Amino acid sequence: MTTFTIPYLNRELKDNLSFSINPTNTFHITPKEQIINKAIILHYEGNISEAKNYYELCIKKRCNDPRIFSNYGSLLIDDGKLIEAELLLLKAIELHPDSAAFYNQLGIIYINEKKFREANYYLKKAIEINLHFEDAYKNIAIINIKEKNLDKAEYYIRKALKINPKWIEAKLILSQILLGYKQSFNLVCPFCRESRDCRIIKTNLSKNKFTDKLISESRKPNKINTNDLFTRLCYSCLFCGSQFYDPMLSDNSLDILYNKGIVHHNVGWYNYKSIKEKKNQSNQRQINIIFNIASNYIDSKIGIYSEVNCPFQGLINAYDPISKEIKLKSVSSLEKIKSAERILSIEPSKEIWGMGCKSEETKGIYKSCRQQAIYSGLFQSIQNINSTVLLEKINLSSTLTNVIFYANTLDHLPNPINSIKNSIKLFDIIIILMHKYNSTVGPTMQHRMQIGNLYQNWNKLLGLPCNIYDLSNELKRKHKSKKEDDRLLIIKKIKTH
Numbered sequence: 001m002t003t004f005t006i007p008y009l010n011r012e013l014k015d016n017l018s019f020s021i022n023p024t025n026t027f028h029i030t031p032k033e034q035i036i037n038k039a040i041i042l043h044y045e046g047n048i049s050e051a052k053n054y055y056e057l058c059i060k061k062r063c064n065d066p067r068i069f070s071n072y073g074s075l076l077i078d079d080g081k082l083i084e085a086e087l088l089l090l091k092a093i094e095l096h097p098d099s100a101a102f103y104n105q106l107g108i109i110y111i112n113e114k115k116f117r118e119a120n121y122y123l124k125k126a127i128e129i130n131l132h133f134e135d136a137y138k139n140i141a142i143i144n145i146k147e148k149n150l151d152k153a154e155y156y157i158r159k160a161l162k163i164n165p166k167w168i169e170a171k172l173i174l175s176q177i178l179l180g181y182k183q184s185f186n187l188v189c190p191f192c193r194e195s196r197d198c199r200i201i202k203t204n205l206s207k208n209k210f211t212d213k214l215i216s217e218s219r220k221p222n223k224i225n226t227n228d229l230f231t232r233l234c235y236s237c238l239f240c241g242s243q244f245y246d247p248m249l250s251d252n253s254l255d256i257l258y259n260k261g262i263v264h265h266n267v268g269w270y271n272y273k274s275i276k277e278k279k280n281q282s283n284q285r286q287i288n289i290i291f292n293i294a295s296n297y298i299d300s301k302i303g304i305y306s307e308v309n310c311p312f313q314g315l316i317n318a319y320d321p322i323s324k325e326i327k328l329k330s331v332s333s334l335e336k337i338k339s340a341e342r343i344l345s346i347e348p349s350k351e352i353w354g355m356g357c358k359s360e361e362t363k364g365i366y367k368s369c370r371q372q373a374i375y376s377g378l379f380q381s382i383q384n385i386n387s388t389v390l391l392e393k394i395n396l397s398s399t400l401t402n403v404i405f406y407a408n409t410l411d412h413l414p415n416p417i418n419s420i421k422n423s424i425k426l427f428d429i430i431i432i433l434m435h436k437y438n439s440t441v442g443p444t445m446q447h448r449m450q451i452g453n454l455y456q457n458w459n460k461l462l463g464l465p466c467n468i469y470d471l472s473n474e475l476k477r478k479h480k481s482k483k484e485d486d487r488l489l490i491i492k493k494i495k496t497h
């Protein structure tokens with residue numbers, strides 16, 4: 001049932017009301033006006049049964065006030081007394097023929113009575129009076145859903161959303177419409193960056209530490225509507241297989257989420273803490289294996305080595321200009337910051353930097369993830385692995401190789417292709433470890449997308465001279481475990497000089 005529950009107070013009448021309920025003016029109020037005000041205030045305060053009594057009293061006393069008719073009408077719709085409600089609204093319109101809200105309410109009554117032609121007529125009248133009346137557009141969309149004109153329904157609900165882009169109810173209606181009838185959509189795939197045929201796939205509803213945290217956060221003031229997050233539509237690009245959330249339906253909640261601080265990439269933080277505390281041996285082993293594979297593609301001594309990590313920006317400047325060797329342990333903060341600047345030029349958004357992202361509390365003070373990454377030594381264990389594995393394999397030629405490692409990061413970024421392009425300009429070798437890919441459900445909540453497996457197309461998308469090596473199978477083989485099915489890629493710049 002579509003109903004309206006908030007008592008009608010349009011601007012001119014609201015002004016009237018606030019004037020007449022102003023205590024200093026009670027002197028001038030007639031007994032009829034007193035009853036009207038009492039009824040509206042009771043309704044506004046949610047005391048419905050008392051409000052009804054007062055509205056009845058108003059009608060008995062022949063108070064010809066359109067607010068009485070429309071407000072009481074709305075309560076009667078809730079009770080299913082549609083014919084009475086209709087008569088009251090017609091009366092309200094007779095007294096106040098220029099109110100878009102009254103026509104809208106009458107339209108709602110007719111929708112409930114399944115008189116769709118009449119409903120459509122009055123809702124369009126409401127729009128004639130007020131072109132920006134989002135509720136009337138939404139109600140016309142509802143009529144079209146009921147009459148199975150889903151193309152039209154989509155048209156009207158998008159109009160409503162254009163007026164009020166953050167309207168959750170309208171977003172949900174749109175997602176229902178689209179799920180109901182569309183097989184494929186033409187959308188700009190966030191990975192391909194081109195208009196593609198996409199189809200709807202299941203949203204990933206699995207809960208993890210991240211979503212748990214999110215839900216507990218949502219109980220606090222300024223809360224995130226978790227329902228809103230979990231009802232987002234998810235698409236799959238039929239060209240590259242990448243999966244992503246509907247840009248129209250996702251951004252406001254996703255933005256809230258990404259700026260939420262402590263919940264930002266919570267799972268990743270947990271993993272890295274485990275590494276730091278040496279609790280997560282399998283992760284260390286994984287990184288060891290990755291660098292073992294990667295070293296086969298590194299021809300010369302490493303100049304700068306940087307890491308971009310899930311959950312946040314981690315970085316290490318590896319090259320010691322005096323000894324001309326990698327000395328990861330002794331790198332100064334200043335050197336790390338220099339390397340940070342290099343990474344900042346790859347992807348300047350707040351997401352990757354975790355600028356607003358708080359990591360952990362020490363004595364009541366939150367440090368940002370970025371600060372942590374640079375100063376805390378959180379990556380010490382990874383640094384150690386890198387230096388031993390890589391130094392063994394380095395070919396001592398005079399040319400230096402600059403390496404960047406994207407560790408489970410790419411699917412957090414707003415424009416992965418762009419970030420890789422920038423990386424190719426600044427580094428010679430790009431190591432990419434990606435999260436597991438699930439073809440049947442969309443990305444998990446903390447990821448913007450699941451990047452597809454069509455690596456043959458990356459060359460064209462990148463448009464820069466490079467070789468792309470898919471080393472996922474080698475990674476799986478070395479893991480000797482079916483569980484580990486992360487994806488590993490190496491992109492090697494083709495030096496032109």
Ligand SMILES: [Zn+2]
Nearest residue numbers: 189192237240
């Ligand atoms: Zn695509």
